[in-house]
Amino acid sequence: MIAPGMTTSTGTPPRPTDQVSDTTGAIGVAQVTSPRATAAEEDFFVDHRVPAVRHLLSIADLGRDGILEIMRLSDAFAEVSERPIPKVPALRGRTVATVFMEPSTRTRLSFETAAKRLSADVMTFTAATSAAVKGESLRDTVETIDAMGIDAMVIRHHSSGAPLRVTNWVGASVINAGDGTHEHPTQALLDCFTIREALTARHDGEVPADLKGLRIAVVGDIKHSRVARSNVLAFSALGAQVVLVAPPTLMPASLQGWPVTATGDLDGVLGELDVIYLLRIQSERLGEVLLPSLDEYHWRYGLTRARADALDKDALVMHPGPMIRGVEISPEVADLPASLVTRQVRNGVIVRMAVLFHLLGSGAM
Amino acid sequence: MADRERGSTRPSGRVFVARSQVMDGDEVRRALVRIAHEIVERNRGLLGVVVIGLQTGGVWLAERLVTILREIEGTAVPFGTIDVAFYRDDIGLRPVLPEEVTDLPFDITGRTVVLVDDVLFTGRTVRAALEAFAARGRAGAVQLAVMVDRGHRELPIRPDFVGKNLPTRRDELVEVTEKGVTIGDLLTTDKERGVR
Numbered sequence: 315m316i317a318p319g320m321t322t323s324t325g326t327p328p329r330p331t332d333q334v335s336d337t338t339g340a341i342g343v344a345q346v347t348s349p350r351a352t353a354a355e356e357d358f359f360v361d362h363r364v365p366a367v368r369h370l371l372s373i374a375d376l377g378r379d380g381i382l383e384i385m386r387l388s389d390a391f392a393e394v395s396e397r398p399i400p401k402v403p404a405l406r407g408r409t410v411a412t413v414f415m416e417p418s419t420r421t422r423l424s425f426e427t428a429a430k431r432l433s434a435d436v437m438t439f440t441a442a443t444s445a446a447v448k449g450e451s452l453r454d455t456v457e458t459i460d461a462m463g464i465d466a467m468v469i470r471h472h473s474s475g476a477p478l479r480v481t482n483w484v485g486a487s488v489i490n491a492g493d494g495t496h497e498h499p500t501q502a503l504l505d506c507f508t509i510r511e512a513l514t515a516r517h518d519g520e521v522p523a524d525l526k527g528l529r530i531a532v533v534g535d536i537k538h539s540r541v542a543r544s545n546v547l548a549f550s551a552l553g554a555q556v557v558l559v560a561p562p563t564l565m566p567a568s569l570q571g572w573p574v575t576a577t578g579d580l581d582g583v584l585g586e587l588d589v590i591y592l593l594r595i596q597s598e599r600l601g602e603v604l605l606p607s608l609d610e611y612h613w614r615y616g617l618t619r620a621r622a623d624a625l626d627k628d629a630l631v632m633h634p635g636p637m638i639r640g641v642e643i644s645p646e647v648a649d650l651p652a653s654l655v656t657r658q659v660r661n662g663v664i665v666r667m668a669v670l671f672h673l674l675g676s677g678a679m
Numbered sequence: 680m681a682d683r684e685r686g687s688t689r690p691s692g693r694v695f696v697a698r699s700q701v702m703d704g705d706e707v708r709r710a711l712v713r714i715a716h717e718i719v720e721r722n723r724g725l726l727g728v729v730v731i732g733l734q735t736g737g738v739w740l741a742e743r744l745v746t747i748l749r750e751i752e753g754t755a756v757p758f759g760t761i762d763v764a765f766y767r768d769d770i771g772l773r774p775v776l777p778e779e780v781t782d783l784p785f786d787i788t789g790r791t792v793v794l795v796d797d798v799l800f801t802g803r804t805v806r807a808a809l810e811a812f813a814a815r816g817r818a819g820a821v822q823l824a825v826m827v828d829r830g831h832r833e834l835p836i837r838p839d840f841v842g843k844n845l846p847t848r849r850d851e852l853v854e855v856t857e858k859g860v861t862i863g864d865l866l867t868t869d870k871e872r873g874v875r
Contacts, residue, residue, distance in 0.1 A: 387776070387777070389780050390762065390764070390765075390777040390780050390781070392780075393780045393781050393782075394765070394781075397814075397815065398815070399814055399815070401814070402765035402766065402814070403765070403766060403810065404764075404765040404766070404770055408771075432765075671765075674771065675770045675771060675775065676770075676774060676776050
């Protein structure tokens with residue numbers, strides 16, 4: 315199926331190919347200098363790749379139907395992951411490049427594992443060991459990688475919107491693996507899948523249609539969190555009610571247009587939650603004097619033993635990782651059965667297989 | 680071509696229009712009973728035999744076959760289903776999406792696998808299934824049972840048990856249900872053609 319709302323490359327500025335084939339004359343540079351391109355030139359300029367490249371930049375690109383489609387596809391890959399040989403040949407011959415301009419191990423490893431389980435080839439680019447430290451621009455970097463012939467580029471960048479810019483420069487499908495304080499869509503997808511899986515187990519294998527009626531609290535540094543943004547969009551698209559919990563300094567200046575409620579009082583909402591989603595406190599932000607101390611944060615917003623006991627007995631505890639024990643969660647709570655943290659990591663691979671297959675393999679273009 | 684393929688490949692706005700029925704429900708049932716007997720005869724019983732239905736068109740036929748085999752031999756053969764979307768050779772060329780999650784709750788190594796589908800056409804789905812099996816173990820043997828063999832093979836694949844050999848045109852469609860086997864065409868709807 316054509317995924318609803320998946321971004322296509324229709325906004326791409328003209329490439330050389332467009333100039334040759336364009337008969338409107340508006341940008342017919344090649345036509346002016348050489349009225350008739352020779353066959354060889356023509357062939358050189360013709361882009362042989364499948365034209366309608368699609369990207370995953372934001373949860374908003376998918377919408378409710380797109381999210382549910384990824385969930386359904388993830389069910390099939392969950393079965394693949396249970397096999398003695400958890401690998402299928404679906405993306406044989408395709409190449410996936412991971413381009414990480416910001417430190418990350420789990421997301422990069424998760425994508426690379428997903429690509430390998432689909433039999434795709436993987437190219438790894440990390441900023442620390444590359445020409446980027448020699449001063450190469452992002453554009454030159456991604457164009458170089460694209461020129462080697464890749465089908466998908468998984469990109470993490472410290473600037474919000476960088477992946478969107480990259481879609482203008484490369485022919486590959488671009489997957490946002492976290493951009494600045496903007497979005498981290500695959501994290502939100504794996505979180506939705508993890509909650510859905512927990513609900514399925516609770517209802518004797520009956521898969522819920524969506525997350526309707528669930529009350530989910532997202533706790534922590536909402537302001538700087540791309541995970542929070544993607545999750546708010548995904549959870550609410552699936553019908554959950556989201557409440558944001560943070561100290562005022564870590565709450566966005568405006569929540570206008572967000573389908574959420576907000577509070578600074580974690581204890582006030584604890585008892586009514588189905589899911590508590592803890593965000594990592596980015597201690598590198600402490601320099602901005604947004605928090606008095608990590609201890610005080612733990613005391614007011616951390617999931618302590620006492621708070622864990624105040625939760626509903628069926629409530630789920632989630633964290634995108636890396637988890638800092640003693641800050642957002644106390645060590646003993648992190649190991650309780652209610653904690654889905656390791657399940658989230660496992661499901662990360664499954665959902666990323668679904669995303670890669672959806673963009674490269676389902677042929678839905 | 681199984682329902683699974685039609686479901687995901689049928690272009691939007693095009694519908695299956697039945698033209699002629701070639702088997703009725705009773706004939707389908709009798710063909711299944713005959714195939715069941717042939718399976719027992721070929722394998723000298725049901726020792727080591729498992730039945731696997733191809734998602735989605737082969738699944739109900741495989742279920743029926745298991746029931747009939749139990750009636751005639753008194754043994755319950757293991758039953759599973761398989762979706763071969765991830766093993767197809769046309770991924771990226773046309774829409775390929777799994778219809779159902781594969782359910783194979785047993786090891787196929789050393790077993791005699793009877794693979795069941797509704798219609799055998801190009802043979803590409805069966806090839807994908809063979810690759811899927813190979814990734815899970817080394818079956819002792821794989822035998823293919825289909826309700827309809829409509830010809831037009833593109834690969835050297837041959838069924839072991841056939842309900843009916845049915846010559847068709849390439850562009851026709853064959854639909855197999857409990858009510859029978861129907862030949863029809865894929866037609867563009869008026870709406871799609873822009874006819875008011």
